[in-house]
Amino acid sequence: MTHRQTLEALSGLLLVLFAAMLSATVVSTALPQIIGALHGGQSQFTWVVTATLLSSTATTPIWSKLADLYSKKTLLQASIVIFMIGSLVSGFAQDAGQLIAARAFQGLGLGGVQSLVQVVIAAMISPRERGRYFGYLGGVMALATVGGPLLGGLIVDVSWLGWRWCFFIGVPVAAVAFLLLQKTLKLPVLRRDNVKIDYLGATLIAAGVCVLLIWVTFVGESFAWASWQTAAMAGSGVLVLALAVWVESRAAEPVVPLDIVRRRNTALSIVASLAVGMAMFGGAVFLGQYFQIGRGYSPTEAGLLTIPMMVGVLVSSTISGRLTTKTGQVKPYILTGTIVLAVGFAVLGTVDHQTSLYLIGAAMLLVGAGVGMSMQNLVLVVQNSVPLSELGAASGAVTFFRSLGGTIGVSVLGAVLAARVSDLITRQLAAAGVQGGGDAAGSLDLAALPEPVREIVRAAYGDATGHIFMIAAGIAVVGIVAALFLKPVSLRDSLDLPAQETPVEVPAAAGKS
Structure with a gap:
C-alpha cells in the first residue's frame, strides 16, 4: 500500500477503534444512572463492565489467530457487525440481567475490533514507523475516553434522549467505519488449507x-x-x-502459542500488560462512580472531571510514539510509563469524599500519562519480536492478557469496593441510629433513599474508592518490575524479520541510536 492508501485505510481503522472505545467510556459516567433505572446493585454495576471485557478477552486470541489464516479485512468487518448488533440489543435491555447478556455479546465483536485493528496496522507499517502511528492510536483512545464520559453524561442528563442512547450512539460511527474500510483497505490474503482453530x-x-x-x-x-x-x-x-x-x-494451531509466550520479552510484556490492564481498567472504571455517588456530581460534571486523565493519555502517547519512531528504542518509555502510572494511583489511593479536586486531577493526569507511554509500546515490543506470519497470534496474546488483566481488575476491585462500602454503611448507620436503611448498601438509586441514609451512602462510596486505587497502585508496581527486566531492542524498519534472523538486542547502555 502507498502512503496515501495507508492513511486512507488508517482513517477507517481509527474510526472503528473510536467507536469501540466509545462503547466502553460513554457508559462509565452514565452507569450509575443506568443501574439505578434498572434497579440493579453494585454487583450488577461491576458485571455490566466485566461481561464485555470477559467476552472480548476470550475471543481476542481467536480473532487474532484467524487473522494469520484468513482475510484480515473480512474478519475486521465481521467483528464490526457483531459489535453493532450487540450495541443495539444493549440499548433495548429491560433489566440488568438482559443488559449484562447483551454487553457480553457486544464484547465478542469488541474483542475482534481491538485486536484486528492492531494486526492490520502491523501488516501495513514497519515497527520503526509504527511508533508514530501508535501515537495516533493513543490520540484516538484519548479522544474517545475524553468524549465518552462527557457524551454519556449529556445523554443521561438530556431528558429527551435517555440512557439507551449511550449504546445506540456507537452504531452509526461503526457503520461509517465499515464502509470506509470496504473502500480503502487493501491487504493480501493469506490462505492455508487444513487449518485447525483451537x-x-x-x-x-x-x-x-x-x-x-x-x-x-x-x-x-x-x-x-x-x-x-x-x-x-x-x-x-x-x-x-x-x-x-x-x-x-x-494443539496444532493454539490460540495462545506457548512458544511465543515463553520468549523473554514477550513474557515480560505480557506481565506488564496484565498489570497495566488491571490498574487502568480496574481503577478508571470506578472514577465516574466516585464523582457521582461519592461526591454528588451530575454525570456531565463527572465526565468533565475525568478530563485530566485523558489529557495525560493524549499528550504522552503522541510524544512517546514520535520519540519511539525517532530513536528506535522503546524500553525507556515503557519503564517511565509504569512508574508514573503507579505514582498516580498511589496518590489517588489517598482520596476520600472530601479530597481536593485539584489533587485528584493531578493524580489522574499522572495515571493517563503512564497509560499513554506504556500500553501501545508493550504491544510494539511483542510485534517487533516475531515474523509477519506470527503477527496475529503475538498481537493477540498481548492484547488478550491486557484485556484479561482489565477483566480481573474490574471484577476484583469491584468486589473489594462492594464489600468495603457495605461494611462502612452498616457501621455508619448503626452509629447514627438510622432506621430503615438496611438495603442502602446494595442500591445505587440514591434518589430513592431517605436523606440521612443518602449522605451516609455518599460518604461510604467516597471513602472506599481510595482503598481500591491503592490496590491498583500495588498492581502497577508489578508492571514496573516487568519493565525493568525487558531486554532493550532496536525496532526494525522492515515489515517482516529477515530470514533466519531474530530481533536485534542492544546493550542496556546503548541509549542513543
Missing part, C-alpha cells in the same frame, strides 16, 4: 477465567473465603486453566 483451548480459557471471576464477585458476601464454595469454585477454575495450558501445548 476452539477447545479458547473455551477452556474463557471458562476458567469466568469461574474465578464469579467466585471473586460473591466471596466474602454470599459465602466465606474459607468455605467449601471457595474450594469448589477457585479449585475448579485453576484446574480448568491448567487443562487449557495442556491443550494449548498440544
Whole structure:
C-alpha cells in the first residue's frame, strides 16, 4: 500500500477503534444512572463492565489467530457487525440481567475490533514507523475516553434522549467505519488449507477465567473465603486453566502459542500488560462512580472531571510514539510509563469524599500519562519480536492478557469496593441510629433513599474508592518490575524479520541510536 492508501485505510481503522472505545467510556459516567433505572446493585454495576471485557478477552486470541489464516479485512468487518448488533440489543435491555447478556455479546465483536485493528496496522507499517502511528492510536483512545464520559453524561442528563442512547450512539460511527474500510483497505490474503482453530483451548480459557471471576464477585458476601464454595469454585477454575495450558501445548494451531509466550520479552510484556490492564481498567472504571455517588456530581460534571486523565493519555502517547519512531528504542518509555502510572494511583489511593479536586486531577493526569507511554509500546515490543506470519497470534496474546488483566481488575476491585462500602454503611448507620436503611448498601438509586441514609451512602462510596486505587497502585508496581527486566531492542524498519534472523538486542547502555 502507498502512503496515501495507508492513511486512507488508517482513517477507517481509527474510526472503528473510536467507536469501540466509545462503547466502553460513554457508559462509565452514565452507569450509575443506568443501574439505578434498572434497579440493579453494585454487583450488577461491576458485571455490566466485566461481561464485555470477559467476552472480548476470550475471543481476542481467536480473532487474532484467524487473522494469520484468513482475510484480515473480512474478519475486521465481521467483528464490526457483531459489535453493532450487540450495541443495539444493549440499548433495548429491560433489566440488568438482559443488559449484562447483551454487553457480553457486544464484547465478542469488541474483542475482534481491538485486536484486528492492531494486526492490520502491523501488516501495513514497519515497527520503526509504527511508533508514530501508535501515537495516533493513543490520540484516538484519548479522544474517545475524553468524549465518552462527557457524551454519556449529556445523554443521561438530556431528558429527551435517555440512557439507551449511550449504546445506540456507537452504531452509526461503526457503520461509517465499515464502509470506509470496504473502500480503502487493501491487504493480501493469506490462505492455508487444513487449518485447525483451537476452539477447545479458547473455551477452556474463557471458562476458567469466568469461574474465578464469579467466585471473586460473591466471596466474602454470599459465602466465606474459607468455605467449601471457595474450594469448589477457585479449585475448579485453576484446574480448568491448567487443562487449557495442556491443550494449548498440544494443539496444532493454539490460540495462545506457548512458544511465543515463553520468549523473554514477550513474557515480560505480557506481565506488564496484565498489570497495566488491571490498574487502568480496574481503577478508571470506578472514577465516574466516585464523582457521582461519592461526591454528588451530575454525570456531565463527572465526565468533565475525568478530563485530566485523558489529557495525560493524549499528550504522552503522541510524544512517546514520535520519540519511539525517532530513536528506535522503546524500553525507556515503557519503564517511565509504569512508574508514573503507579505514582498516580498511589496518590489517588489517598482520596476520600472530601479530597481536593485539584489533587485528584493531578493524580489522574499522572495515571493517563503512564497509560499513554506504556500500553501501545508493550504491544510494539511483542510485534517487533516475531515474523509477519506470527503477527496475529503475538498481537493477540498481548492484547488478550491486557484485556484479561482489565477483566480481573474490574471484577476484583469491584468486589473489594462492594464489600468495603457495605461494611462502612452498616457501621455508619448503626452509629447514627438510622432506621430503615438496611438495603442502602446494595442500591445505587440514591434518589430513592431517605436523606440521612443518602449522605451516609455518599460518604461510604467516597471513602472506599481510595482503598481500591491503592490496590491498583500495588498492581502497577508489578508492571514496573516487568519493565525493568525487558531486554532493550532496536525496532526494525522492515515489515517482516529477515530470514533466519531474530530481533536485534542492544546493550542496556546503548541509549542513543
